Amino acid sequence: MPEHLWVYGVVSGQMPAPAQPGIDPGYRVQLIRAAGLAALVSRVGYNEYALRAALQDMDALETVARAHERVLDAALACGPVVPFRIGAVFVTETGVRDLLTQAQMAFVKTLARLRGHAEWGVKVYALHQVAAPAASTPPSSGTDYLARRSSARATAVRERHDVEELLLATHQQLTDHATETRVSPPLDGPLTRSDADMVLNAAYLVADADAHEFGAVAAQLARDARDRGMALELSGPWPAYHFSSLEP
Amino acid sequence: MSEELTPLRDVALVDLIDRLLSGGVVLSGDVTLAIADVDLVHLCLRLLITPVGP
Numbered sequence: 001m002p003e004h005l006w007v008y009g010v011v012s013g014q015m016p017a018p019a020q021p022g023i024d025p026g027y028r029v030q031l032i033r034a035a036g037l038a039a040l041v042s043r044v045g046y047n048e049y050a051l052r053a054a055l056q057d058m059d060a061l062e063t064v065a066r067a068h069e070r071v072l073d074a075a076l077a078c079g080p081v082v083p084f085r086i087g088a089v090f091v092t093e094t095g096v097r098d099l100l101t102q103a104q105m106a107f108v109k110t111l112a113r114l115r116g117h118a119e120w121g122v123k124v125y126a127l128h129q130v131a132a133p134a135a136s137t138p139p140s141s142g143t144d145y146l147a148r149r150s151s152a153r154a155t156a157v158r159e160r161h162d163v164e165e166l167l168l169a170t171h172q173q174l175t176d177h178a179t180e181t182r183v184s185p186p187l188d189g190p191l192t193r194s195d196a197d198m199v200l201n202a203a204y205l206v207a208d209a210d211a212h213e214f215g216a217v218a219a220q221l222a223r224d225a226r227d228r229g230m231a232l233e234l235s236g237p238w239p240a241y242h243f244s245s246l247e248p
Numbered sequence: 249m250s251e252e253l254t255p256l257r258d259v260a261l262v263d264l265i266d267r268l269l270s271g272g273v274v275l276s277g278d279v280t281l282a283i284a285d286v287d288l289v290h291l292c293l294r295l296l297i298t299p300v301g302p
Contacts, residue, residue, distance in 0.1 A: 009273070065264050085272035121263050184270060191262040203271075235263045241271025 005032075005096060007088040008040040008071045009081045009239065010107050018074055023067040034097035035104040037111075040075055041096060044089070072239040080114040082107055082246075083239040106246045114244070117179060118237030120204045120214060123186075124170060125196035125231045126163060162228055167200050170221045170232065177214040178204035182242040196231060203242035211237065 006023055013036045018029045022042025031038040053060075068086055075081040090096050100107065139145035175181050182205075186198035206214045215234065222232040 061265075062261060065261075065268050068268065069264055083267075083272045085274050086268045088273070121260075121267075123263070184266075187262065187266060191265060201266075233260070235260050238263075238267060241267040244271065244273055246273050 003043045003045055005041045005090040006044045007084050008068060009083040011038050011075055011081050012079060012111055013038050015078055020074055023064050029071050032093055032096045034100040037100045037107050039096050039100060040071055076239050080111045081239050082110050082244045083241050103246055110244060114240045116208050117205050119240045119242055120206050120236035122174060122202050123198055123233045124200035124225060125193055126199045127196045127229050166228055171202060173217055174204055177210050177217055178206050180205040180243055205240055205243045
């Protein structure tokens with residue numbers, strides 16, 4: 001079976017070789033060095049069809065995703081790392097070296113930008129409201145009915161305004177403690193919470209020295225969110241997935 | 249309950265998959281990739297987490 005090289009990310013050439021298993025547990029992570037840089041890679045025994053199948057099976061995908069992340073986490077503990085998206089697979093070591101050489105400037109610049117930083121994720125969810133009990137008495141008149149409708153509409157508008165206000169304040173305060181920020185569209189689907197709608201999906205690049213303060217601000221914002229029927233979830237520190245594009 | 253906000257590091261698969269699919273360096277097709285249609289795989293995985301429509 002042909003062996004391919006799974007690439008996790010790129011680090012500076014001074015990084016010591018890691019000693020940990022790769023996504024295929026039969027092979028350890030190794031470094032391929034070129035141009036003063038090093039690519040974190042490991043061999044995968046899959047052929048391309050088996051690999052594609054593995055990435056479409058939820059359990060297998062989770063195993064691969066966690067292994068990919070574990071390797072990048074270990075690297076992040078030693079210095080800056082440019083993480084690759086899942087699925088960068090090379091046929092030859094020469095191909096990997098060519099990539100490092102061709103994109104050397106972009107990798108060097110990105111590593112310098114990320115040094116001493118990590119990514120933190122913040123997702124805010126609006127919890128589904130428990131359905132309000134129906135009015136105990138039927139409307140006594142048309143005027144009463146219209147008044148109730150109008151009051152319900154006013155409440156909905158006020159609640160929407162509250163959500164927007166909280167999200168703006170949340171993003172602003174977190175941005176004040178971050179070096180860079182990236183807001184992505186909120187997500188839906190089987191992996192997201194079933195009891196709530198995601199209303200903010202943001203990533204913050206935070207200096208390690210500011211991480212404690214960032215966490216404290218997030219904790220306060222989480223309490224504010226909870227008071228308004230929302231939930232703020234913090235995750236991190238992550239490799240800088242959202243701040244690592246090689247585009248200029 | 250602790251008032252510290254505990255980062256959800258180990259449990260949030262949605263965070264991990266989101267990052268591994270929408271973040272990170274993507275290599276364009278002209279490098280020697282073994283999986284030519286890895287974009288197709290990503291497209292399938294995308295169904296697991298879809299951006300909320302307008």
